[in-house]
Amino acid sequence: MSSNDSCLMAGIIYYSQEKYFHHVQQTAAVGLEKFSNDPVLKFFKAYGVLKEEHIQDAISDLESIRHYPDVSLCSTMALIYAHKRCEIIDREAIQELEYSLKEIRKTVSGTALYYAGVFLWLIGHHDKAKEYIDRMLKISRGFREAYVLRGWVDLTSDKPHTVKKAIEYLEQGIQDTKDVLGLMGKAMYFMMQQNYSEALEVVNQITVTSGSFLPALVLKMQLFLARQDWEQTVEMGHRILEKDESNIDACQILAVHELAREGNMTTATNHVRNLIKALETREPENPSLHLKKILVVSRLCGSHQVILGLVCSFIERSFIATPSYIHVATELGYFFILKNQVKEALLWYTEAMKLDKDGMAGLTGIILCHILEGHLEEAEHQLEFLKEVQKSLGKSEVLIFLQALLTSKKHKGEQETTALLKEAVELHFSSMQGLPLGSEYFEKLDPYFLVCIAKEYLLFCPKQPRLPGQIVSPLLKQVAVILNPVVKAAPALIDPLYLMAQVRYYSGELENAQSILQRCLELDPASVDAHLLMCQIYLAQGNFGMCFHCLELGVSHNFQVGLAAAPVCLLRVAPGASCAQWAPEHERSVSPVHG
Known part of the structure; x- marks a missing residue:
């Protein structure tokens, strides 16, 4: 029976909860090779298909297993959920399924209640999931998996006091076993409580007995990062890629490391390409996951045009695949702001408004575009409207920044x-x-x-x-x-x-400013701004030779900017400084001395 395979079921439930829906289907398919025709595995495979919006295929798969007792309840619930997501809703079919659901509940088994609880939790109905799990525990108090599931439901709650209760259920479910899903929950609990050493200890328990269980290695990588141990984080990322060459989380972390810590943009670009390729091959029909995993790149790449171009093209492909996904449209608007293409940004924010007329993100973006283009009266009018709407939603830092x-x-x-x-x-x-x-x-x-x-x-x-x-x-x-x-x-x-x-520099800490600028120039030797600020610092220190040298470097990288800055620097030369003081060292040594 598939549910006894701890790693298999833990992987399926973990990927479902993390919204890796293609991974869910693939893991279930691997399980079905071992446990042929298992209805539980067939249910999760159908669930993955459903969440990729292949609704008719999912309905067909769910219909084929809904009469198996262990999955009768969750399959019927999933069918109702699927029918409600159809473009043309079959009210009669939903009515029949709802009647069937009432009948099944009368004689349902503990196992059926468990999988119903799993389904309700995965679609975000936490309170309803708890009802089913609690009912199951009344039928069979020795069902360890139910305690583990209840722990996960509490762990993923948005209420801090509920999260704290999770550990009791997880401990009760794990007891002295090696339940992988329970141990993963326990490790995540300690991570959320910022007890990283305890969390690592739990993850190590999993890797000792189940070394090939990739979610545990991914969690270990995330724990190293939470501890700010970049060296072990990167090492673990490479170790994961040795086992799974297109692992999405490892590709993402390596891209983050290069962008945030190292600054080698050639290497960073390659990591971003790998991440995009991993997302498109491993989760080809999952636009929400694409956006979730690529967002951090857009937040760290600044105005680097090559990476912005890669990410922008990737997100545009996601939008073409799912044109109703508003978050993709607003993110594309943000990318064009980063690229300093305000008119294109405005088009995408307007598109977002068409998709959701009540959506705040689209209007916020439109206001920003108006401000950047100098249409201040129009921006002010729209901002007043947005402030009124926002009153019921609470304060927003973006809205206040726009003000x-x-x-x-x-x-x-x-x-x-x-x-x-x-x-x-x-x-x-x-x-x-x-x-x-x-x-x-x-x-x-x-x-x-x-x-x-x-x-x-x-x-x-x-x-x-x-x-x-x-x-x-x-x-x-x-x-x-x-x-x-x-x-x-x-x-x-x-x-x-x-x-x-x-x-x-403005605080008068000239040496500190120089040290920071040196790092800027290591990252980008062509940074005109950094050269010109260094020039100003040398000028303030009275080191006119180095000041002139930095100015030359700035001009060599961008003649127009450097030329515009040169008169400012020259005007600020200390009174009495001669032109000879601006000459390079070798020229000064042969300058004639005037009495």
Whole structure:
């Protein structure tokens, strides 16, 4: 019987919960080779087909197994769920199925209640799932799998006090066995409680007895990352790829590592290509998973055109496959903002509004486009409408940032703008509390958003280095607080590093600013901004030779920008400095001396 194969069922339920629907079908198909015609495996295979929106195929598969007692309840529930998702809903068929469901409930077995509970949990009906599991436990208190399932239901709750109860059920279900699903739940519980050493110990119990169980290795990789141990994270990623060359999670983590920590954009581009290929081959009909797994790349790649192009093309293909998926349209709008193509971004945000007229994301994007294009009156009108709608939904950091941006553009004053920026930052970081370092952390950190906020703050900061004895501007301190988490977690992102160098420069910490700029130039030797800021630092230090050298480098990479900056630097040369001081060392040595 397939349910006795701990790794097999744990894999199927884990992939179902993680929404890897093609993996569910493949794992069930492998199981069916061993347990021929097993109705439980056939049910999960049909569930995977259903979640890929092949509804008629799923209905046919579910109809073929609904009379098997163990899956009669879950199959009938799944059929009702499937019929309700059809374009043309067969009300009569649903009525018959609902009547059948009532009849089945009267004489249902404990096993049937268990699989019904699993199905209800997977489709997000947590309270209903608990009812079925509790009823099952009344019939058979010794059914360990039911305690494990109840633990998972609590573990995936959005209520913290419910999550804390999960461990009791998981422990009761595992007891002294090697139940893989139970142990995975226990490890995830400890991870959520930030007890990473305990979580690793539990994962090691699984890998010792079931070394080929890939979800445990993926969890181990995520735990190393949560502990901020990048070396072991990357090592585990490569180990997973040795066993499964197109493992989505390993490809994603290696891309994240290169983008956030190393900054080698050629290597990063290859990792992103591998991730996209893995998603398209392993989960070919899963646009929501495609978006979920690629989001972190878009949040870390900055304005790198090659990677943006790869990701943008990938998401566009997802949209063509599923044109009704609003989140893909809004994300495409965001990509074009990153590419500085505001008109194209506006088209995608407008498309998102067509798909969901009440959707806030599309309208938010449209307002941002209007502000960036200078259509401030139109933006203000739409923002007032959005603020009214948002009152019932609670505050949004993006909405408050848009208010700040508009206030700044309309020159309404420093105090009003910075107060709004401060509120946006506080809301942004409050949504990340308790998140371990990982893909979700980087996604929610959203470095580009924080860079935008930092740039707005810097508009109101002093534009000259602080002199000895002067107080550091409180706004500069605030920008440093905003950028610190980004620079710490993702030290290979050049934009936040450059802004941090600016903050240190204006704060009078010239050597600190130079050190940060040196890292910027290691990451991108052609960064004109970094060369020009380095030029200003040398100028402030009175080192005119190095100042001129940096200016030359800036001009060599971008003649127009460098040329525009040159007069500014020349005008700020200390009084009495001669042109000879700007000459390169070898030329100065042969200059004639004038009395």
